[in-house]
Amino acid sequence: TFCKNEKYSELVNLIYSLWQLFWIFDHEAELEKKIDIPLLINVKNKLTGEDLAKLIWLTGVVSLGKGDHVNADKYLKQAKDLFEISGNKNGYAWAFHLITSINAANMSENSIDEIINSFEKSANLFRETGDFWGECSVLQNTAILETLLKHYSKALKIYEEYEILAKRTKNIAQQGYINTMRGWIFTNTKKYDQALKYLRNGMEFFKDGTTPEALCYTLLIISYYYFKTKNDHNAFFIAGAQENIRS
Numbered sequence: 001t002f003c004k005n006e007k008y009s010e011l012v013n014l015i016y017s018l019w020q021l022f023w024i025f026d027h028e029a030e031l032e033k034k035i036d037i038p039l040l041i042n043v044k045n046k047l048t049g050e051d052l053a054k055l056i057w058l059t060g061v062v063s064l065g066k067g068d069h070v071n072a073d074k075y076l077k078q079a080k081d082l083f084e085i086s087g088n089k090n091g092y093a094w095a096f097h098l099i100t101s102i103n104a105a106n107m108s109e110n111s112i113d114e115i116i117n118s119f120e121k122s123a124n125l126f127r128e129t130g131d132f133w134g135e136c137s138v139l140q141n142t143a144i145l146e147t148l149l150k151h152y153s154k155a156l157k158i159y160e161e162y163e164i165l166a167k168r169t170k171n172i173a174q175q176g177y178i179n180t181m182r183g184w185i186f187t188n189t190k191k192y193d194q195a196l197k198y199l200r201n202g203m204e205f206f207k208d209g210t211t212p213e214a215l216c217y218t219l220l221i222i223s224y225y226y227f228k229t230k231n232d233h234n235a236f237f238i239a240g241a242q243e244n245i246r247s
Contacts, residue, residue, distance in 0.1 A: 009051050016054040053082030057095055069102050076102075093125035093134060101141050112149065116142065132169050136162060140174075143181065152185050173214045176205025180218045187225045195225055216246045 047055065060075030080095035100118040107115055119142045126134035139162040146155040159178050166174035180202035186195035199222050206215040219242035226235035 009047060012047065012051045012055050012058075015058060048086075049082055050086040050088060053079050053086055053088065053091060056082065057091060060095070060098070064098060064102070069106065073099060073102050089125065090129040090131055090134070093122060093129060093131065096125065097122040097134065097138055097141075104141065104145055112145075115145065119145070132165055136165050136169070136171070136174060139165070140177075147181070147185060147188075150188075152189055155185060156182065172205050173211045176202045176211070176218065177214055178202075179205070180221055183225065184221045187221070187228050190228075192225070192229055199225060212245055216242050219245070 056075050057079035060072045060079055063069075063075060064072035076095045076099050080092055080099065083089075083091035083095060096118070100115060100122055103111065103118070104115045119138055123135055123138040123142075126132075126138060139158055143155045143158040143162065146152075146158060159182055163175065163178050166178060179198045183195045183197075183199035183202060186192070186198060199218070202218050203222075205211075206218055209215065219238050223235045223238040223242065226232070226238060
């Protein structure tokens with residue numbers, strides 16, 4: 001209907017206003033099926049620079065959701081430049097952050113400091129625009145990176161900051177996730193009593209079953225905890241429960 005009436009700008013802004021729902025509920029593939037984004041890009045002469053930035057950014061997000069890092073990086077860089085020209089600070093912040101996240105996923109040892117500095121820049125950009133969800137996303141990715149680098153003290157400090165924001169926004173799933181990730185860190189450092197405490201706390205947020213993806217992550221780490229503490233029976237049981245929920 002929008003395309004028939006050539007209301008391209010209205011369509012782009014409608015999709016862009018809903019992108020967080022597509023992202024949270026993993027519907028990027030549905031977005032691609034129902035809306036011909038390349039077709040819209042071809043009518044770019046009927047879009048403002050700001051609308052084109054949003055459309056290209058959405059294309060990058062869809063590519064990222066499909067695991068296509070090459071095209072995601074290409075489109076997000078284009079969107080970042082267009083958002084900078086149009087003065088959309090929040091759009092620029094998201095494009096910059098997702099580009100950094102792609103770089104983190106493909107990082108080399110020489111790029112670690114640069115990636116961490118880019119995450120810090122992303123967090124500052126989100127603070128400037130008052131985007132708590134964006135800031136939480138940066139803290140989440142930074143903490144994961146520091147954990148993978150075995151910088152456990154740094155990661156735990158980031159989770160403290162992350163938890164303050166998650167409580168402020170009353171995000172139950174994120175609060176559960178933070179406890180779970182602390183449990184993972186303490187499992188890796190063989191502080192099993194602390195690990196068990198945080199894993200139990202995490203499960204309290206997820207046991208009602210309303211956030212199955214987050215529950216699966218928690219169950220995976222609980223299974224890992226049981227393997228590390230030589231309780232193979234429980235480890236296999238929990239891993240099987242996770243697999244059933246995920247499928």
